Amino acid sequence: MNNKEHICVVGLGYIGLPTAIMFAKQGYTVTGVDVKSEVVDTLRKGELHIHEDGLAVAFKGALAMGGLTFSEQTVAADVFIIAVPTPFNKDKSADMRYVRSAAEGIRPVLKAGDLVVLESTSPPRTTIELVQPILEQGGLKAGKDFDLAYSPERVLPGRILEELVSNDRIVGGLTEQANQRAKVLYASFVRGTIHCTDPTTAEMVKLMENTYRDVNIALANEFSRIAAEQAVDVWEAIELANHHPRVEILRPGAGVGGHCISVDPWFLVEVSPERSDLIRTARRVNDAQPAFLVSELERAIGPLAGVKAAVLGLAYKPNIDDLRESPAIEVVHLLRNAGCEVRTFEPYVPDHIAAEGVMACETLPEAVKGVEVVLVVVAHDEFKALTAAKLAELVGKPGEAGFTVVDAVNILPREQDGECRVVRLGVGK
Numbered sequence: 001m002n003n004k005e006h007i008c009v010v011g012l013g014y015i016g017l018p019t020a021i022m023f024a025k026q027g028y029t030v031t032g033v034d035v036k037s038e039v040v041d042t043l044r045k046g047e048l049h050i051h052e053d054g055l056a057v058a059f060k061g062a063l064a065m066g067g068l069t070f071s072e073q074t075v076a077a078d079v080f081i082i083a084v085p086t087p088f089n090k091d092k093s094a095d096m097r098y099v100r101s102a103a104e105g106i107r108p109v110l111k112a113g114d115l116v117v118l119e120s121t122s123p124p125r126t127t128i129e130l131v132q133p134i135l136e137q138g139g140l141k142a143g144k145d146f147d148l149a150y151s152p153e154r155v156l157p158g159r160i161l162e163e164l165v166s167n168d169r170i171v172g173g174l175t176e177q178a179n180q181r182a183k184v185l186y187a188s189f190v191r192g193t194i195h196c197t198d199p200t201t202a203e204m205v206k207l208m209e210n211t212y213r214d215v216n217i218a219l220a221n222e223f224s225r226i227a228a229e230q231a232v233d234v235w236e237a238i239e240l241a242n243h244h245p246r247v248e249i250l251r252p253g254a255g256v257g258g259h260c261i262s263v264d265p266w267f268l269v270e271v272s273p274e275r276s277d278l279i280r281t282a283r284r285v286n287d288a289q290p291a292f293l294v295s296e297l298e299r300a301i302g303p304l305a306g307v308k309a310a311v312l313g314l315a316y317k318p319n320i321d322d323l324r325e326s327p328a329i330e331v332v333h334l335l336r337n338a339g340c341e342v343r344t345f346e347p348y349v350p351d352h353i354a355a356e357g358v359m360a361c362e363t364l365p366e367a368v369k370g371v372e373v374v375l376v377v378v379a380h381d382e383f384k385a386l387t388a389a390k391l392a393e394l395v396g397k398p399g400e401a402g403f404t405v406v407d408a409v410n411i412l413p414r415e416q417d418g419e420c421r422v423v424r425l426g427v428g429k
């Protein structure tokens with residue numbers, strides 16, 4: 001391993017920053033680049049702009065090594081790692097402008113012998129049909145003058161630092177040489193196995209993993225709808241079905257969010273629209289789940305106009321501060337559109353205004369006091385101790401007719417159902 005190699009990490013978000021820190025901790029000289037000056041300024045001050053477990057300590061350690069600096073411009077280096085966003089457009093097509101601009105930023109400083117690795121989740125063929133041509137416009141040839149690879153990031157938010165090290169990694173090099181170089185590079189901190197393939201297979205692997213999750217969650221969500229209609233408790237039914245040695249049904253919920261699982265399947269639909277019926281349908285099932293939840297509430301209590309409601313949790317999954325594509329926020333919008341007066345409480349982002357006219361509360365008691373409906377939409381640890389009795393006390397209206405709880409995450413213990421009306425996702429009466 002050549003620890004003297006200079007690595008330029010382009011994009012310093014949830015993926016780029018921890019990756020830059022990992023390399024810096026291995027003794028590499030690392031320049032972290034971000035187009036947002038406020039991100040660069042914050043990091044230069046030794047502060048963080050994102051929250052992730054263990055990141056502050058790791059960042060301090062990397063800075064102490066002396067090789068980690070930050071810049072708003074891409075600088076000459078031996079290795080370039082692209083970790084910029086790949087969101088989708090309104091029509092669900094991949095928005096590749098950040099990848100394009102990152103590649104365009106590398107082109108003027110790219111020299112013979114360099115290695116470029118794209119990590120951003122991308123539609124199949126992005127490395128060879130988008131990134132490679134942009135880089136080659138400078139006159140150098142990929143596979144001959146410089147090395148090019150795709151290596152998807154597959155970490156779980158909340159456990160990024162741990163999984164960067166422990167997960168297996170896929171490297172898709174344009175050539176065998178690119179594979180070997182990228183493998184040596186990542187092996188400096190990756191303890192999982194590094195599997196080599198070609199760029200397009202590596203792109204496809206990442207999309208298949210997230211699509212697999214999305215389709216399986218859609219199945220659980222569809223089961224929740226059928227169970228409610230059949231007077232079955234879907235949570236019990238799933239638990240029993242999962243005793244089968246070859247069955248592992250996931251948990252239903254308010255929908256699917258985040259900028260990975262709810263986005264990536266569309267990249268496959270975009271490139272193969274005629275061959276992706278199941279993937280498209282699963283996306284639609286999951287996208288419609290917030291509306292299903294609100295319709296279940298309406299079925300239980302009647303028209304929602306004028307109803308005071310508190311939504312507990314806005315993040316797209318438990319115990320994180322990430323609100324991107326969150327189904328909980330869609331629930332808030334639907335309640336507002338139905339005429340509800342909505343308050344929210346998100347312990348990880350207490351000041352977030354989810355929609356116009358919605359009051360963001362700093363505390364749970366403030367959010368639920370005096371409401372007619374409480375919706376528990378995210379299974380944050382902070383909500384695990386909630387019971388119907390505790391909520392009744394905070395709301396101030398005990399008794400079945402007093403208020404309604406919508407439990408989308410199966411968090412409330414069943415014994416206290418008499419304390420209020422409980423609408424459990426996937427549970428038919």
Ligand SMILES: NC(=O)c1ccc[n+]([C@@H]2O[C@H](COP(=O)([O-])OP(=O)(O)OC[C@H]3O[C@@H](n4cnc5c(N)ncnc54)[C@H](O)[C@@H]3O)[C@@H](O)[C@H]2O)c1
Binds near residue numbers: 011016034
């Ligand atoms: N966050 C995750 O858990 C996760 C997991 C797996 C894969 N991914 C993928 O990794 C990629 C990066 O995701 P993220 O969560 O780190 O995004 P992010 O939004 O947290 O950070 C991306 C950063 O890139 C910067 N940027 C945009 N264009 C730039 C450019 N041309 N040059 C320099 N900087 C630029 C942005 O300002 C931002 O700070 C995406 O493709 C995402 O799908 C993310």
